[in-house]
Each structure stands twice: as C-alpha cells, then as structure tokens.
Amino acid sequence: MSQTAASLLFELGTEELPPGALDRLSDALASGIVEGLDQAGIRHGRVRALGAPRRLAVHIEEVAVTQPDRAFERRGPAVAVAFDEHNNPTRAAEGFARSNQVSVEALERLETNEGAWLVYRGVDTGQATADLLPAIIQRALDALPIPKRMRWGDQSTEFVRPVHWVVALMDDAVVPMEIFGVASDRQSRGHRFHHPDPVTIARADDYEQALYRAHVVVDRHERREQIREAVRGEGERLGGRAVLDDDLLDEVTALVEWPVVLSGSFDETFLRVPPEALISSMQGHQRYFPVRDVDGQLLARFITIANIESRDPARVIAGNERVIRPRLADAAFFWDLDRKKPLSDRLDGLEQVIFQKSLGSLADKSRRVAGIARAYAERFDTDPDTAAHAATLSRADLLTEMVGEFPELQGVMGRYYAREQNESPRVADALDEIYRPRFSGDAIAGSPLGQLLAVAERADTLMGIFAIGKAPTGAKDPFALRRAAVGLIRTLIEGQHAINLAGLLREAAAWQPETLDAEDHVDEVVGFCLDRMRAMALEADYAPELFEAVRSALAPTDIEPLDFQRRLEACRAFTGLSAAGSLAAANKRIRNILRKAGDTGDAPVDPALLREPAERDLHEAVQSHTAPVQDLIERSAYTEALARLAELRAPVDRFFDDVMVMADDDSVRHNRLALLGALQSLFLAIADVSALPEPG
Structure with a gap:
C-alpha cells in the first residue's frame, strides 16, 4: 500500500439487526460514506458493503490519506x-x-x-482523511433508512438497535471517533457462541479473514451463496430438489453468521393438505426450505439453516421436527374446516369487508368485475354466465381460515376449494389465475377465462382508484396501480386479445358508483397505461423513437395493446431495412412541406395534372401499393406492410430529386401536395415513420 492511500474499514457492532433491513442498511451505509468521501474530494478505490446479523461494515480500498490541496x-x-x-x-x-x-x-x-x-x-491545504471520517460516517449513519429508531441504556442517541462496538481503521491505524457513545478501536466480535471473545483486527484488509476464523462470514453475498449451495446439495442428498425462494434466502442470510445446513422430516399424513399451504407454513413460520421430488411432488422433508455447529445435530433436528408439527397441524385443521362451507356460502360475508371506502365492499367489487367480465366474455371465447359466476366467487376464499393465516394463498386456495366443491376445472383455475401475473416476470393467466378475469379485475381497480383521486404520485403507489396496468397490458398482448383500451375502461367506468363520474377519468387512465407501455417497451430494448412513431400515429381512443405491440415490432423490423433511413427522412420532409403549405394533403390526386415523369412514377407506385398494403394492415401484418412500402424508396427519392413541389401553378402545386399526402397516409396507417431515427 502506498503512503498516500490506505484501506478503510468501518464496522458498527450491534444487537441482532432486523433481517428484512440488513441488505438495505448495509448498502445505504456504504453509499453514505462514499458520498461523504466524494464530497470531500477524497479519492478511493473499490467499495464493499458487508454485513451480518450483528454488524454493518464497509471496506474501501485505496482511500487517499489526505484531501487534495x-x-x-x-x-x-x-x-x-x-x-x-x-x-x-x-x-x-x-x-x-x-x-x-x-x-x-x-x-x-x-x-x-x-x-x-x-x-x-x-x-x-487538504485535511487528513482520518480527521474528516468521524463526521462523514456520522452523517451516513444519520441518513440510514430506519423507519423506527430506539434508545438504550441512558443514551440520548437513537439507532435501529443498541450499539456495542465500533471498529475504524485506515490500514493498521485506529481512526479515533465516538459513535453512539462508543469509542472506536480495533476490537471486533466473533460468533456469539463459537467465538464470544473479542477479535483483534490488525489491519483493515485482514477483516474478513479474522472474522472467518471467529466463525463469522461477513460478506453477505458470499454467505447467501454458501446457503444456496448447501441447501441445494442437501436437497439432492434427500433424493429431491430444494425449493429455493429468493426472499427466504435473503431472510435466512440476514439471520445467520455461520450457516450450517440440517434437514428433518414430518408426518407424511400432512401431505394430504395442498402443498402450497405446507410450503407457506414451512417458509413463513419456520424459515424452512421445502423439498420436492423429481416429479415436483412435495416430500415430507425440510431443510433448515442453523447459526451454530451443534455437537448433537440429531437433537437440533428433533427440535425442529417437534416445532413444525403443530404448524402443519394448523394448516391441516384449516383445510378440513374450510371445506365444510362452500365458497358460495361465504359471499354474503364479503358485504361486510370494505375494499375502499368510496368504492364499497369486496362484494361490490366482485359484482363490478362480474359485469365487466360478462360484457367481454365472448371476446375471450368464454360463456358470459360462466365468466360472471367465476368473478363472483373470486374473492370468497378471502374469508377462509387458510387465507386468513396465509394471505399469499389468496386465489390458490380458492382453486382448491372450488375443485373440492365440484366447480368446473375452468372456474376453479380462474379463481387462481385472476391474480396473475402476481409479480414482475410472472406468467399471465393460462386460460381464456383466467385472462378475462385478470383483465376485468385490473380495469376495475384502475378506473375506481383514479375516479376517487388516488392516482399514483411520484414513488407512491399504495394501490399498486402501476403493477395492475402492466398486468392488464401483458395479458392482452401475450393472450393475443385485440381489445380497445379506451372501450374496456369505459365499460369499467360504467360499473363504478354513479357519484364518482368515473367516465371523466378514462382518458387519464389510458394515458397512464400508455406510460406503462412505454416503460415496458424501453425495458424490452425498443428505442424510444419506435414507441413514439407508433403512439403519434394513433388516437388515444384507438389504442389496442396487442395491435400497438405488433406495430412496434414492425417498426423495429423496418429500421433494419436499407430503405428505412431514406423513407424516414422523406416522411419528415413531407410532414414539414404539408405543414408549411397549410395543406393536409387529403385531396384526391388528378392524374391529368401530373407533368413530370418522376411524379407520374410515384403516383403509379403509390396506386399499385395501396390495395395490397391496406389488405396487410387489415390483417395486422404490419411488418409485411412496411416491407412493401420500403419498395417505394426509389420513386420517392426520384420525386424529390426531380420535382419542385411548390410549383407556381396552384393546381399543380395542390396536386403534388395531394400525392405526398397519399404517400404519407400509407405510412401513417401503421406508424409515423418520420419519428424514426435516421442513419448516423
């Protein structure tokens, strides 16, 4: 290490941190310290945010020992x-x-x-970095995203958990500071049980190895990967595959410093309960990893991660098996109890559950969704009565004991209970599919009925919440309307449903309470959905110009997400053609000419007034392409239509090379403008190609 730079280590030792907050606090602390160094003009190298249940740490390489003059x-x-x-x-x-x-x-x-x-x-003259660090670190700690701080002892200061030690080193030198009443030194702490004695950190770069010898894996990413591989390997040893849920992995990683894998079993009679319920119980209550066999069936086994190497692992496993039994017994009890009462008998109870004060009860919402579903059933190849019946039942499982205990099973349990009560498989599956996609990357509903309910559900939510003035603002979206809009759009596109967005939302608005004047908000919701479509397009690597080319060619009342997506794909394919740049420039030129001339170019072309060979050739080319292109457009074959229009490049180029559009003769001039208008209209029927980027 050079004399002008040193490795910086800061570690804050605490009581066990909230597992759900560890990653966020660790990253925020590193970002805050880096921001402070940058503001002070102190150069630095690689930054690592470290953390374990009892510590937040930051290690930064090549930190300048002084500010520059x-x-x-x-x-x-x-x-x-x-x-x-x-x-x-x-x-x-x-x-x-x-x-x-x-x-x-x-x-x-x-x-x-x-x-x-x-x-x-x-x-x-630049100050010494060591003199600036106490203030930099304190500011970073004060800015941590801690929703609720606490006091301890006779301290007046507050933090997420009581602070017990502070390590602050630049290379081998302690950086003097006092944090939350604790003076810094080089004494860290190891594992609470395996190494309760202090751990001396000789140098900042020795930190991870010193703690590893003290049974602490302080790199949370390394610790997470250790757990993942250990659980995967144990699942294979048990003859199956472990269910590796990312959220559970994160939580377990934040709970242990020295991960040790163990596995146990439970009574196979519990396997009569739907596997999702058993998995929710194991993951949510016990933080266990379930195991499935090679066919995907749940095994009567589980995997857990301990924070200690026990001298008697069998005793630890027996304790885990003893704890899980009453949890699974509760799930079995709920399963048996809920099946005694049909879903249809629970509908009256939905009248007493408020969805939103201005929008009524869950029963009111179910009726609205049923009305929308009935109106659009035939568009989804579904019987209207079946659609309305499924929509009416869609929230009944909210009043079951199982969903009350495991809210994440909403819809899933509705599917199981509906099948038990002899509802048709289509209806039963739709009770689950109405919630899909549940999260980013989740698949849409698999059946037409499920897709219909998913669309109706989201259309109702969007219109209702916008009508009561609760549209998302900034980062706040308490009703998850952005997710609802994305789910609606994805379902229409991926389900291949040619549904007019404004028409769907008007139908949803008609079912809202009359006092809300919901129809006044249809245009606003269409715009909101278009913004989501734009974000989706950018995420899928469509250039912004492609989206704008399609959007500017369509009135908001004409937006169909499936049709929009097909036009978008066609524009991307068109930009790959050699003629694209020339035709984009030509259309831009046409737009400017028509605007400056104050002419819409929608008058019919008079062939008798076509004097120049180049304009006659263009007119003939436009005429010969109009019918086949319009036929392709009617079949939504936009890629093929734009490929046909690309054939017009040569006559368009010749026209602009040889013809003076703004002729002195009024009749000739207007006729040429009409010809350009006819050409432009062919493209605008698909997209405004003038908005496409020209070749560099």
Whole structure:
C-alpha cells in the first residue's frame, strides 16, 4: 500500500439487526460514506458493503490519506474604492486584507469587463482523511433508512438497535471517533457462541479473514451463496430438489453468521393438505426450505439453516421436527374446516369487508368485475354466465381460515376449494389465475377465462382508484396501480386479445358508483397505461423513437395493446431495412412541406395534372401499393406492410430529386401536395415513420 492511500474499514457492532433491513442498511451505509468521501474530494478505490446479523461494515480500498490541496480565489472591493486619489489603501482594502490575514501588498488585481477588483489567491491545504471520517460516517449513519429508531441504556442517541462496538481503521491505524457513545478501536466480535471473545483486527484488509476464523462470514453475498449451495446439495442428498425462494434466502442470510445446513422430516399424513399451504407454513413460520421430488411432488422433508455447529445435530433436528408439527397441524385443521362451507356460502360475508371506502365492499367489487367480465366474455371465447359466476366467487376464499393465516394463498386456495366443491376445472383455475401475473416476470393467466378475469379485475381497480383521486404520485403507489396496468397490458398482448383500451375502461367506468363520474377519468387512465407501455417497451430494448412513431400515429381512443405491440415490432423490423433511413427522412420532409403549405394533403390526386415523369412514377407506385398494403394492415401484418412500402424508396427519392413541389401553378402545386399526402397516409396507417431515427 502506498503512503498516500490506505484501506478503510468501518464496522458498527450491534444487537441482532432486523433481517428484512440488513441488505438495505448495509448498502445505504456504504453509499453514505462514499458520498461523504466524494464530497470531500477524497479519492478511493473499490467499495464493499458487508454485513451480518450483528454488524454493518464497509471496506474501501485505496482511500487517499489526505484531501487534495485546493486553490481558491476571493474577490474583494473594486480597485476604484480600494484606493484613494493618492493611491493609499482605503478601509475597504485594509478590511479585505485583514479578513484574509495578509497585507494589502499581498493582494492581486483582477481585470474584468466590469472593471478591476482586488483579489486574494491562496491554497487550502487538504485535511487528513482520518480527521474528516468521524463526521462523514456520522452523517451516513444519520441518513440510514430506519423507519423506527430506539434508545438504550441512558443514551440520548437513537439507532435501529443498541450499539456495542465500533471498529475504524485506515490500514493498521485506529481512526479515533465516538459513535453512539462508543469509542472506536480495533476490537471486533466473533460468533456469539463459537467465538464470544473479542477479535483483534490488525489491519483493515485482514477483516474478513479474522472474522472467518471467529466463525463469522461477513460478506453477505458470499454467505447467501454458501446457503444456496448447501441447501441445494442437501436437497439432492434427500433424493429431491430444494425449493429455493429468493426472499427466504435473503431472510435466512440476514439471520445467520455461520450457516450450517440440517434437514428433518414430518408426518407424511400432512401431505394430504395442498402443498402450497405446507410450503407457506414451512417458509413463513419456520424459515424452512421445502423439498420436492423429481416429479415436483412435495416430500415430507425440510431443510433448515442453523447459526451454530451443534455437537448433537440429531437433537437440533428433533427440535425442529417437534416445532413444525403443530404448524402443519394448523394448516391441516384449516383445510378440513374450510371445506365444510362452500365458497358460495361465504359471499354474503364479503358485504361486510370494505375494499375502499368510496368504492364499497369486496362484494361490490366482485359484482363490478362480474359485469365487466360478462360484457367481454365472448371476446375471450368464454360463456358470459360462466365468466360472471367465476368473478363472483373470486374473492370468497378471502374469508377462509387458510387465507386468513396465509394471505399469499389468496386465489390458490380458492382453486382448491372450488375443485373440492365440484366447480368446473375452468372456474376453479380462474379463481387462481385472476391474480396473475402476481409479480414482475410472472406468467399471465393460462386460460381464456383466467385472462378475462385478470383483465376485468385490473380495469376495475384502475378506473375506481383514479375516479376517487388516488392516482399514483411520484414513488407512491399504495394501490399498486402501476403493477395492475402492466398486468392488464401483458395479458392482452401475450393472450393475443385485440381489445380497445379506451372501450374496456369505459365499460369499467360504467360499473363504478354513479357519484364518482368515473367516465371523466378514462382518458387519464389510458394515458397512464400508455406510460406503462412505454416503460415496458424501453425495458424490452425498443428505442424510444419506435414507441413514439407508433403512439403519434394513433388516437388515444384507438389504442389496442396487442395491435400497438405488433406495430412496434414492425417498426423495429423496418429500421433494419436499407430503405428505412431514406423513407424516414422523406416522411419528415413531407410532414414539414404539408405543414408549411397549410395543406393536409387529403385531396384526391388528378392524374391529368401530373407533368413530370418522376411524379407520374410515384403516383403509379403509390396506386399499385395501396390495395395490397391496406389488405396487410387489415390483417395486422404490419411488418409485411412496411416491407412493401420500403419498395417505394426509389420513386420517392426520384420525386424529390426531380420535382419542385411548390410549383407556381396552384393546381399543380395542390396536386403534388395531394400525392405526398397519399404517400404519407400509407405510412401513417401503421406508424409515423418520420419519428424514426435516421442513419448516423
């Protein structure tokens, strides 16, 4: 390590941190310290955010040991007022010199367009980084995203958990500071049980190895990967595959410092309960990893991660098996109890559960969704009565004991209970599919009925919440309307449903309470959905110009997400053609010519007024392409339509090379504008290709 830079280590030792907050706090602490270093002009190298249940740590390489010196210039009074008529310094000059602790003779002059000024130029010597770190680190800690802070002992300071030790080193030197009443040193702590004695950190770069010897894996990413591989391997040893849920992995990683894999079993009679319920119980209550066999069936086994290497693992496993039994017994009890009461008998109870104060109960929402579903059933190849019946039942499982205990099973349990009560498989599956996609990357509903309910559900939510004035603002989206809009759009596109967005939302608006004037908000919701479509397109690597080319060619009332997506794909394919750049430029030129001429170009072309060969050729080309292109457009074959229009490149180029559009003869001029309007209309029927990027 050079003498001008050193490795920085900061570790804050605490009581066990909230597992759901560890990653967020660790990253925020590192970001805050880096921000402080950057603001102070202190260069640094690689940054690592470390953390374990009892500690937050940051390790930064190649931190400059001092700030750089910084030249400065302070402007004083104008020379005209700094000296009198005898060139003696006035009080203004003397005061400015005194404020800079120099003589008037040490001041310099600055000539500007506004006149001459006295200036003092100097150099601020950079401070030692070690002197600046206490304030930098304290600011970073104060800015951590901690929703609820606590006090401990007789301290007046507050933090997420009581603080017990602070390590602050630059290479091998302790950086003196006091954090939450605790003085910094080089004494960390190891594993609470395997190594309860202090751990001396000789140098900042020794930190991870020193803690590893003390049974602490302090790199949370390394610890997570250790757990993942250990659980995967144990699942294979048990003859199956472990269910590796990312959220559970994160939580377990934040709970242990020294992961040790163990596995146990439970009574196979519990396997009569739907596997999702058993998995929710194991993951949510016990933080166990379930195991499936090679066919995907749940095994009566589980995997757990301990935070200690026990001398009697069998005893630990027996304890885990004893704890899980009553949890699974509860799930079995709920399963048996819920099946005694049909879903249809629970509908009256939905009248008492408020969805939203201004939008009524869950029963009201189910009726609205049923109405929308009935209206659009045939568009989804579904029987209207079946659609309305499924929509009516869709929330009944919310009143079951199982969903009350495991809210994440909403819809899933509705499917199981519906099958048990002899509902048709289509209806039963739709009770689960109405919620899909549940999260980013989740698949849409698999059946037409499920897709219909998913669309109706989201259309109702969007219109209702916008109508009561609760549209998302900034990062706040308490009703998850962005997710609802994306789910609606994805279902229409991936389900291949040609549904007009404004028409669907007007139908949803018609079912809202009359006092809300929901139809007044249809355009607003269409715009909101278009914004989501734009974000989806950008995420899928469509250039912004492609999206705008399609959007500008369609009125908001004409938006069909499936049709929009097909046009978008066609534009991307078109930009790959050699003629694309020339035709985009030509369409841009046509748009500008028509705008400046004040002519819409929608008059019919008179062939008798076509005087130049180039304009006759273009007219003939437009005429010969119009019918086949319109046929392709009617079949939504936009890619093929734009490929046909690309054939117009040569006659378009010749026209602009040989023909003066703005002829002196009014009739000739208007006829040429009409020809350009006809050409432009062919493209605009698909997209505004003038918005596409031209080749560089």
